[in-house]
Amino acid sequence: MSDEENLDVGEMLIVTGMSGAGRSTAANALEDLGWYVVDNLPPQMLRPLLDLTEIAGGVLPKVAVVVDVRGRDLFFDLPDAMRALRERRQIRLLFLDASDHVLVRRFEAVRRPHPLQADGTIIDGIRRERERLAAVRESADVIVDTSANNIHQLATRISDLFAEEGTARHTLTILSFGFKYGLPPDADLVADMRFLPNPFWNEELRALTGEDEGVREYVLAQEGAVDFVDAYAEALRPVLAGYQRENKRHSVVAVGCTGGKHRSVVMARELARRLEGEPGVAVRVKDRDLGRE
Known part of the structure; x- marks a missing residue:
């Protein structure tokens, strides 16, 4: 395969490091970012996987492979395999590390032995692993010390390192609905538009929906409508920023009226317009009850 062809086969990232340092959390974060994640692959299988990604071309544009000591002696062939x-392709290696006392505390918290402790203690296993991993750590492109991170903070760090520029870190769904059909069970926040006059009682607007310009103009002309949507959008901005810091990747803001046909449909779209372009946030609008009788 020529160098020019290699440019089109996508990225490959090897994820490894100390047991208990957060490989599973990193793998989950990468998967959320759209990487195809392969867990617990022996180093001897890296070459066949590389062949597969080259054959697949753009089907597997970003592949992350978790390699760890569950493979025991096989794992320590990783430097040679890398x-x-x-020599064939640019491959990055992410090494996750943490201090010995933090790793001990994490193993004690889950009440599991270290994979290399054998008949010794947890710290014995950690020291054996650290000694054997020295060469792997030296060859790493990125080293992340997770000693001071919880799982949410680590996931955020992985997102910062490996998300494509411009990739949304949070997806906000603004959902219009009708209260008479019940609250959306997956809503994180609910806004009630029943404080506005109902277009249903206007004979010219009754058969229309919030997607029609006449209904939109009517709803937004009501006292408090524009003030509300402006203030609510402003109130949501720090919430959305906080969701990203806490690595909450999805949220649903439900906007309701009586039947989910007029006021909620208009206000959901107006709210989306004000939040479009919010850093790190992809906004989408859905209508749960529009079209129901």
């Missing part, structure tokens, strides 16, 4: 693979 050298061979890097």
Whole structure:
């Protein structure tokens, strides 16, 4: 395969590091970012996987492979495997680390032995692993110390490192609905538009929906309508920023009226317009009850 062809086969990232340092959390975060994640792959299988990604072309544009000591002695062939693979293609290696006392505390919290402790203690296993991983750590492109991170903070760090520029870190669904059909069970926040006059009682607007310009103009002309949507959008901005810091990747803001046909449909779209372009947020609008009798 030529160098020019190699440019089109996508990225490959090897994720490894100390047991208990957060490999599973990192793998989940990468998967949320759209990476195809392969867990617990022996180093000897890296070359066949690389062949597969080249055959698949753009089908597997971003592949992350978690390699760890569950493979025992197989794992420590990783430096040799990486050298061979890097002769064919650019491959990055992410090494997750943490201090010994933090790793001990994490193993004690889950009440599991260290994979290499054998008949010794947890700290014995950690020291054996650290010694064997020295060469792997030296070859890493990115080293992340997770000692001071909880799982949400680590996921955020992984997103910062490996998300494509401009990729949304949070998806906000603004959902219009009708209260008479019940509250959306997956709503994180609910806004009630029943404080506005109902277009249903206007014979010219009754058969229309919030997607029609006449209904939109009517709803937004009501006292408090524009003030509300402006203030609510402003109130949501720090919430959306906080969701990103806490690595909450999805949220639903439900906007309701009586039947989910007029006021909620208009206000959901107006709210979306004000939040479009919010840093790190992809906004979409859905209508749960529009069209129901």
